[in-house]
Amino acid sequence: MPADPLSDVDYAALADFRHALRRFLVFSEGHAAECGLTPQQHQALLAIRGAESEQVTIGWLAERLVVKPHSASGLVDRLEALGLVERAVSSTDRRQALVAITPRARDLLARLSETHREELRRLRPLFTSLLARLD
Numbered sequence: 001m002p003a004d005p006l007s008d009v010d011y012a013a014l015a016d017f018r019h020a021l022r023r024f025l026v027f028s029e030g031h032a033a034e035c036g037l038t039p040q041q042h043q044a045l046l047a048i049r050g051a052e053s054e055q056v057t058i059g060w061l062a063e064r065l066v067v068k069p070h071s072a073s074g075l076v077d078r079l080e081a082l083g084l085v086e087r088a089v090s091s092t093d094r095r096q097a098l099v100a101i102t103p104r105a106r107d108l109l110a111r112l113s114e115t116h117r118e119e120l121r122r123l124r125p126l127f128t129s130l131l132a133r134l135d
Contacts, residue, residue, distance in 0.1 A: 013133035056099045
């Protein structure tokens, strides 16, 4: 069954939603830069920290960042050079390196994440309203 055609109102809602997302991303990019991180480095640290019990490999990180494994590997190399992540050989598969954030990265990420959580809480009514317009 074909979807209903989009109306002018639908296009406006989609445009407003994309605009709100972009504004949040600009906010995020700016705060990451203030901490000396690129947006991708920030996202990588957040993904690693948020992995909970997941063992973070380059492949897992590439999947979470929606990049190729060689790109994730280069990103981890740069984060390691900054002292923000460490690699260790997997005890179950010596071909795999496991990636973990350092205490320095934890502190940096905690500050960034608190700021981001506050901004998302501030934006919640706007995003809720925008999502409701898409129904």
